Amino acid sequence: MLEEDLLYVLALQRVKGIGDINAKKLISHCGSAKNVLKEKRQTLEKINGIGAFTIKHLFDSNNLIEAEKELEYIQKNNITTFYFEAENYPEKLKHCIDAPILIFKEGNFDLSNRPIISIVGTRKITSYGRYFCEKLISDIKQYNPIIVSGFAYGVDICAHKAALKNKLTTIGVLAHGFEEMYPKSHKKYVSEINKNGGFFTDFWHNDSLIRENFLKRNRIVAGISEATIIIESAEKGGSLVTADIANSYSRDVFAVPGRSSDNLSKGCNDLIKRNKAAILTSANDLIEMLNWDIETKKEHIIQKQLFVELDETEQLVYDFLVDEGKELLDIISLNCELPIYKTTTILFNLEMKGVVKPLPGKLFEAI
Structure with missing residues (x-):
């Protein structure tokens, strides 16, 4: 992507109140992010579903000023960018209506011609959950899948570590920019993951973590893969939101069942009961349903x-x-x-x- 084009995409991404869906709508109508920012306000207001309120902050000069700073950071730190209309944009994510117009990559990985699965679950993983996660990844390593998760406590980090142990590529999807790392205790895994995978985020380098970011992060976790696996979850939790998002994208969702009396099995059992997830008792269930064999x-x-x-x-x-x-x-x-x-x-x-x-x-x- 040319430097000037990237600058205007960054500026459009930064506009308050636009969002990815409306940004794509504007780009589709005008032809490029640059054309959007140079178009007349009256013309943009006539686009179906846009209106004056949506583009209220579009012509704020600070958007380009901030975009120039972010572009400088990207170039200085060799950050790879993925524009939603470019060839290198993750294939499955292209088909998600609310996917980011721009994603930032750090690390060493290639998504082409590889099965990709997302593994998520509770932050309070049990010994059984850890055992199941590690065994599942070990049992599917012959198919060389990329393992995606959210780099959080519990199931997330367990999946990343198990992938590394089995010499599989693993990608952490972050809910903040690259200048921050949450949780801080996981900083020790960053170097190894960057050697055998890396990180995705649609947040700028200095964007701090706020609660709402986790929900935005989850759409990438669900959208980038062909299947999302929930290993353990209570009745409410972020992993259940990820499952709902994956279902909305018509992706396969799997859940590991557990005893009805176990709090951290209630979410998974409910997904299975409501036909929102297929039951996952072993790697064979996954291999069969995804047609890997x-x-x-x-x-x-x-x-x-x-x-x-x-x-x-x-x-x-x-x-x-x-x-x-x-x-x-x-x-x-x-x-x-x-x-x-x-x-x-x-x-x-x-x-x-x-x-x-x-x-x-x-x-x-x-x-």
């Missing part, structure tokens, strides 16, 4: 086809799912040219015959 899946599909009789419309839906792997109910209905009510009935019949399984977020998959 392709050859095994193909053999299984062939066996199913040999022994199960399907009528014409069932075969149509089943063949579509075999080709696509997994898909949303609405998309299945559209592509098979069947009404929703009929598609729902067919999918239920296929589930009863053991050849299709429902997933969280109205997704269905051939098995």
Whole structure:
């Protein structure tokens, strides 16, 4: 990205009250961040969904002054930037409506052609939670996934450390700028993570941590990966918010079940009970549902086809799912040219015959 272009993107990112969704809308209408900041106020106010209140602070000269300081920091510290319209922007995050227009990277990692999973959970991890997290990561290391988490206490840091132990790339998504590190006790892991992964943030280098930042951070954790795993959670907590965000992005969500009497299992059990997460009891559940073991899946599909009789419309839906792997109910209905009510009935019949399984977020998959 050219220096001038980055300067104007930074300035637009800094405008109070705009946000990522409206920033993308403005850029789409004007062609670039520079054009947005040089456009007439009256023209911008006419854009659908924008209005005078939204662009109230857009023409504040301090935005460019602050952007120049941030650009200087980026260049001086070799920070990599990812613009939402650029090729290097994380692929899965591109499809999230509220994803940042600009992300900052520190460290040494490449996201291309790699499975990415996010692992989150309670900050008060139990010995069982730690054991499950470490074993899960050890059991999937042959697939060379990138492990993403929030670098916080508990499950987060356990996931990062287990990834390092198994020589896997790990990425911490921060809720503040690079000049701060929270929690301070995790500073000792920064160097090793930067050698075998690194950090993402959409906050400027001197942005301090405030409570609201955790919610913003969670959308990157959920959006960057193909699946989010909740290992332990109480009835309320940030990891449940991350699960909700992942569901809103139609991503796979997994939760580790526990005893109903255990406080730190209540959140996970509730996700499973409400069909907001698939149950995760071992690495095999993850491998199977994410189709990482392709050859095994193909053999299984062939066996199913040999022994199960399907009528014409069932075969149509089943063949579509075999080709696509997994898909949303609405998309299945559209592509098979069947009404929703009929598609729902067919999918239920296929589930009863053991050849299709429902997933969280109205997704269905051939098995």
